[in-house]
Amino acid sequence: MTLTSPPPDSSEAPEAPTNRPPSMHRARNWMRRPYARSIMILTVVIGFILLPLCWLIVAAMNQSGAPASPIMEDIETTVFVFTLVSIPITAFVFAVLVYSLLGWKHVSGDEVPADDSPAIRTNTVGVLIWTVASSLLAMFLVVWGLMELASITANSYGTVSADEQPGGEKALIVNVTGQQWVWTFEYPQHDGLTSDILYLPKDRAVYFNVTSKDVLHNFWAVELGVKIDANPGAITQTGVTPNKAGTFNVRCAELCGLHHAYMQTKIQVLEPTAFDSWVRESGGGRTS
Amino acid sequence: MTTATSTLEASSSTVFGVEVPQPPQHGKPGGIMRHLNFGTGLLTGIVFAVAAGWITSALSSSSATNDTFAPTEPEYIYLAGLIGWVIGFMLGMGAFVGPLRWVTGRDLTHADAEYMAGKDLGIRRYFKFTTDHKVVGIQYLVVVLGILGLGGLLAMLIRTELGATWTEVFSPTFYNTIIGTHGIAMVIGMIVVMSGPVGNFIVPMMIGARDMAFPRLNALSLWLLVAAVVCLISSMFVGGIQDGWSVYYPLAAQAPPGMLGYQLTIIVFAVSTGIASVNLMTTILTMRAKGMTWSRTPILVFGVFAASLMGLYAFPFYQYSQILALTDRIWDTVFFNPVQGGSVWLYENLFWLLGHPEVYVILIPSMAVALEIMPVFLRRPLFSFNFAVAGIVGVVALSGLVWAHHMYMTGWAPAVNYPFMLSTEMISIPVGFLVLVAIGTFWRATVWTRLPLMAIYAVVFNKMIGGVTGVYLSDVPADQYFHGSMFVVAHFHYMLMGAGLFGAMGGIAFYFPKMTGRILDERIGSIGLWTAFAGFQITFGSMFVAGLQGQPRRVLQFDDMFNISNWISTIGAYVIGIGMLIFLAAIIYSWRSGEVASSNPWGSKSLEWQTPTPVPLENFAVLPVVTERPYNYGVPDPYEAELEAEDGDRTSDDRERAGVS
Ligand code: HEM
Ligand SMILES: [Cu+2]
Ligand SMILES: [Cu+2]
Numbered sequence: 001m002t003l004t005s006p007p008p009d010s011s012e013a014p015e016a017p018t019n020r021p022p023s024m025h026r027a028r029n030w031m032r033r034p035y036a037r038s039i040m041i042l043t044v045v046i047g048f049i050l051l052p053l054c055w056l057i058v059a060a061m062n063q064s065g066a067p068a069s070p071i072m073e074d075i076e077t078t079v080f081v082f083t084l085v086s087i088p089i090t091a092f093v094f095a096v097l098v099y100s101l102l103g104w105k106h107v108s109g110d111e112v113p114a115d116d117s118p119a120i121r122t123n124t125v126g127v128l129i130w131t132v133a134s135s136l137l138a139m140f141l142v143v144w145g146l147m148e149l150a151s152i153t154a155n156s157y158g159t160v161s162a163d164e165q166p167g168g169e170k171a172l173i174v175n176v177t178g179q180q181w182v183w184t185f186e187y188p189q190h191d192g193l194t195s196d197i198l199y200l201p202k203d204r205a206v207y208f209n210v211t212s213k214d215v216l217h218n219f220w221a222v223e224l225g226v227k228i229d230a231n232p233g234a235i236t237q238t239g240v241t242p243n244k245a246g247t248f249n250v251r252c253a254e255l256c257g258l259h260h261a262y263m264q265t266k267i268q269v270l271e272p273t274a275f276d277s278w279v280r281e282s283g284g285g286r287t288s
Numbered sequence: 289m290t291t292a293t294s295t296l297e298a299s300s301s302t303v304f305g306v307e308v309p310q311p312p313q314h315g316k317p318g319g320i321m322r323h324l325n326f327g328t329g330l331l332t333g334i335v336f337a338v339a340a341g342w343i344t345s346a347l348s349s350s351s352a353t354n355d356t357f358a359p360t361e362p363e364y365i366y367l368a369g370l371i372g373w374v375i376g377f378m379l380g381m382g383a384f385v386g387p388l389r390w391v392t393g394r395d396l397t398h399a400d401a402e403y404m405a406g407k408d409l410g411i412r413r414y415f416k417f418t419t420d421h422k423v424v425g426i427q428y429l430v431v432v433l434g435i436l437g438l439g440g441l442l443a444m445l446i447r448t449e450l451g452a453t454w455t456e457v458f459s460p461t462f463y464n465t466i467i468g469t470h471g472i473a474m475v476i477g478m479i480v481v482m483s484g485p486v487g488n489f490i491v492p493m494m495i496g497a498r499d500m501a502f503p504r505l506n507a508l509s510l511w512l513l514v515a516a517v518v519c520l521i522s523s524m525f526v527g528g529i530q531d532g533w534s535v536y537y538p539l540a541a542q543a544p545p546g547m548l549g550y551q552l553t554i555i556v557f558a559v560s561t562g563i564a565s566v567n568l569m570t571t572i573l574t575m576r577a578k579g580m581t582w583s584r585t586p587i588l589v590f591g592v593f594a595a596s597l598m599g600l601y602a603f604p605f606y607q608y609s610q611i612l613a614l615t616d617r618i619w620d621t622v623f624f625n626p627v628q629g630g631s632v633w634l635y636e637n638l639f640w641l642l643g644h645p646e647v648y649v650i651l652i653p654s655m656a657v658a659l660e661i662m663p664v665f666l667r668r669p670l671f672s673f674n675f676a677v678a679g680i681v682g683v684v685a686l687s688g689l690v691w692a693h694h695m696y697m698t699g700w701a702p703a704v705n706y707p708f709m710l711s712t713e714m715i716s717i718p719v720g721f722l723v724l725v726a727i728g729t730f731w732r733a734t735v736w737t738r739l740p741l742m743a744i745y746a747v748v749f750n751k752m753i754g755g756v757t758g759v760y761l762s763d764v765p766a767d768q769y770f771h772g773s774m775f776v777v778a779h780f781h782y783m784l785m786g787a788g789l790f791g792a793m794g795g796i797a798f799y800f801p802k803m804t805g806r807i808l809d810e811r812i813g814s815i816g817l818w819t820a821f822a823g824f825q826i827t828f829g830s831m832f833v834a835g836l837q838g839q840p841r842r843v844l845q846f847d848d849m850f851n852i853s854n855w856i857s858t859i860g861a862y863v864i865g866i867g868m869l870i871f872l873a874a875i876i877y878s879w880r881s882g883e884v885a886s887s888n889p890w891g892s893k894s895l896e897w898q899t900p901t902p903v904p905l906e907n908f909a910v911l912p913v914v915t916e917r918p919y920n921y922g923v924p925d926p927y928e929a930e931l932e933a934e935d936g937d938r939t940s941d942d943r944e945r946a947g948v949s
Contacts, residue, residue, distance in 0.1 A: 033927070035732055060836035061769070064849060071768075078765045086756040093752050096727040097745055105734040112891030117668035117733040119922025126728065127672055134720040142713045145763040146706060152765050153702070210699075215539040216632060218697065218772055222838045227768045229698040231633075232538060233626030236699030249847075253697075253772030253840045255532050257539055258460045261843035 038103060042095035047087050054083045065223050068244040068269060071152045072225030078148050085137060156226070157207055157239040171205040171239075174198070178210075178217030178230035181259040183250055190284035198250055198267040200242050201275035207239040218254035221267055229254060242269040301398040310397045318403030319389070324382035326415040329511070336376025337369040344368035366526055366545045367618065370552045374515045381511050382417040386504050405503065407905055417511060419503035422903055424510050425489025426803060429796070431510070432484055433872070435477035435517060442470035444865050447827070449844050451858025453851045456844065463844040465528030465546070472533040472550065473520065475646065476557060478784055479599070480513065481792045482653035487568055487592045489803055493896035494586055496577025496914065498906040501570040505563050512560035516553045523549020532842055534643070537624035537635045540613065547617070551610040558607035565596035577895065579914035586894055586918045587676050591656020594680045598645045598652075598687055606642035609635060633700040640691035648687045650784055652680060654791030655722050655751075658744045661798050662729045663919035664892045665741035670919050671728025675721050682718025686711060696764050697771045705764045712762035719755060723748065738890075739813045743794030746821050750786025754779060757832070775835025778828045786824060793817060793871060800878065801885030805901050809878045816871030823863025830856040893920055
């Protein structure tokens with residue numbers, strides 16, 4: 001290709017004069033180019049192909065009964081939104097790759113191609129759009145993340161002790177202890193009742209004091225969206241309000257030695273009355 | 289001028305037409321270096337290791353204490369053996385000959401230096417402490433292929449265990465060992481996979497230099513790497529690295545002596561990378577050809593420089609963390625043991641201060657090599673060179689400010705999760721610049737479909753997936769679900785393997801003709817690459833699913849609900865294994881009997897391709913002068929011509945309308 005060869009679509013009829021700003025005029029012209037148009041169409045097509053991922057991802061997370069708490073709901077919303085907003089940009093990049101691979105000119109063989117491609121050293125408009133768009137996107141993700149983080153921090157009672165929470169006297173305190181390779185749950189409000197299955201009442205704030213007797217473990221209440229390290233010599237605190245009755249999983253999420261894989265147990269979220277009777281039957285004495 | 293009174297007469301040599309006075313020549317050129325090679329290195333290393341171990345065992349009276357974590361006698365023996373090995377091996381290789389001769393007043397002459405650069409040594413120079421950057425580059429390539437091969441083999445074992453959901457194929461001890469060893473072997477391999485072979489062989493030629501700034505340090509960094517890898521392998525025979533590649537405290541305190549192997553590997557490897565980084569950076573800063581201003585410097589040089597810079601500040605943290613861990617273990621210091629007043633969080637901080645920059649040390653050279661390949665095969669300049677540089681600078685600037693995103697769930701300091709989430713998500717902006725440059729260069733370009741370029745399609749594809757999932761992980765609420773799960777493992781494999789390793793495969797294919805004089809077989813190579821790519825999507829795609837379902841990482845058994853995704857993942861892993869073997873076969877076959885390459889088979893305009901193949905000892909007989917920007921390919925853009933014409937029309941229209949005529 002040389003300068004003298006006509007541009008591929010110069011046959012377009014000249015546009016009637018309008019009072020649209022020249023930038024709009026240029027953008028419209030650009031969109032008319034076959035190359036640009038094909039990539040835009042491809043972007044939309046790929047975008048729609050990727051779209052189901054938003055739901056599939058959440059469905060995979062829900063396989064064992066999640067979400068069982070407002071925290072897990074927040075997490076799933078976040079994952080859903082992040083998938084959604086990253087689809088357009090991913091689709092665009094994939095569209096450029098696919099079009100370059102399948103839709104554009106190729107040469108193969110050992111010879112260095114005789115024809116060079118157009119020397120586009122930069123494109124101010126393109127670069128600006130990309131920078132602004134990606135910065136806005138990043139800002140959106142950050143702001144969203146900060147708000148959700150504030151929300152789940154509030155939902156897990158942050159650093160405020162359980163007694164000072166609204167309705168604090170009703171909050172249930174559970175002391176979680178990890179040791180190689182079992183979890184122990186202690187209910188200090190119920191005469192120090194202990195259990196190796198985590199029984200929780202539905203719709204009541206629960207407050208966890210987490211620690212370890214030996215190495216690092218990580219207390220992961222999967223369907224409740226709770227996760228925090230169990231550190232020897234320190235107590236980490238978090239909390240949750242289960243809002244769904246059922247059987248869920250605790251898994252250790254930090255390598256803790258030989259039987260790390262087996263360091264898991266069940267969570268039973270019970271209706272409040274059922275929880276109270278469990279406490280009584282297990283000799284937990286006074287219910288709060 | 290007196291007459292010669294002895295054979296040790298000071299002489300002079302002519303170096304590139306300049307008379308250079310020389311210290312007296314002692315004996316034949318090379319002196320003792322004539323007798324030292326890999327064999328003597330191994331021998332001395334083993335002798336020293338055995339001697340050190342024996343002395344230690346003789347000295348240490350049974351120092352039994354009641355403390356359960358107290359080191360046992362075998363620990364001391366193993367540690368002494370390792371230290372003996374490293375020192376002995378380096379001694380036997382001849383690493384200390386230069387400084388020793390300088391101290392004793394018998395400094396190296398030009399003839400000695402030429403001997404050490406491998407002049408007229410033929411194949412033997414690859415087994416010696418050779419200073420020529422091209423020899424070091426080839427040595428690095430072979431060592432790296434070995435390390436990655438080991439890591440790959442272990443990966444197959446891991447996946448075998450995870451696929452056989454109905455039984456325990458390996459004992460938990462062995463399983464934990466292969467996870468940790470796979471992790472650290474792959475990390476070491478990927479850190480050097482581009483900066484080693486390409487950084488040493490190609491970069492000096494690319495900037496128009498005759499060698500690296502410090503040729504002997506160059507050889508030193510390579511052989512230290514070899515010494516470190518032997519420490520790593522030895523650890524597998526004394527209990528292995530059972531605590532993942534991150535070896536968190538206090539679990540690591542319970543570990544068998546293999547942990548010492550890990551610690552010594554890291555300490556030695558950090559020295560090796562430090563030396564290599566300083567060498568590369570000095571070379572790039574001071575030895576660029578006349579006229580090679582920063583905007584005329586190829587992007588790969590920026591990438592290698594950036595990786596060296598990040599390595600230089602990040603590795604000391606890692607090295608200190610392991611030195612402190614070593615003293616905790618051997619001399620009962622208390623840095624990390626929380627029960628006695630140490631802090632596990634201190635360890636985690638030190639580790640991730642390296643750990644995060646390290647991923648960019650792996651990624652940036654691969655991205656840069658991708659951007660180096662694209663202009664050549666798309667026959668056009670890089671889309672926005674400045675933006676690519678800005679992307680690299682941005683990544684380097686932010687890379688040191690994000691480490692605590694690995695500690696969101698530790699409870700260390702929940703309040704800092706906010707700023708670290710901010711800085712981490714900001715990194716997607718400069719990384720986005722690099723993606724923009726890549727797709728901008730693909731935009732409307734005719735594609736010369738050769739293997740090196742085809743690998744770059746794979747890189748950009750994988751990088752997008754790794755990047756998007758990385759944004760999930762940088763978000764604290766989402767990480768509260770994903771941290772410590774298989775999702776994380778799938779994410780970082782998309783980055784380190786999908787982008788890093790596939791980019792490196794492209795880079796090796798690209799530079800293969802210059803490095804070996806032969807073309808990497810296009811057909812076998814492509815079959816290998818695309819088989820591995822397909823297997824890769826299967827393996828790590830379904831690993832994402834396992835993570836979403838809630839499977840923790842580093843487990844050898846799991847609930848039945850994870851079976852299907854793990855079966856699929858394991859099948860994919862075997863496909864990767866087959867693909868990688870085919871690619872390796874392509875390398876070996878082409879190296880031995882591939883099609884002989886011309887000196888510039890890709891028609892590149894970069895300096896490294898202007899040298900003859902095989903490249904002569906000092907690369908350039910006459911040093912080149914650079915007069916233009918890199919990637920000056922391409923024809924004027926027809927669309928731009930159209931636009932200009934249009935603009936011209938409009939202005940004349942406007943003038944008419946305004947009646948100016
Ligand atoms: C053949 C391809 C590969 C396969 C099938 C593979 C598979 C795996 C698997 C199954 C794990 C263990 C996951 C877990 O349970 O935690 C793992 C861990 C890991 N892999 Fe790979 N891998 C491959 C290549 C690579 C490459 C190229 C790198 C480059 C750096 C790498 C780096 C790591 C690291 C750092 C870990 C973490 C080890 C740890 O948990 O301490 N892998 N890999
Ligand atoms: Cu565990
Ligand atoms: Cu990181």
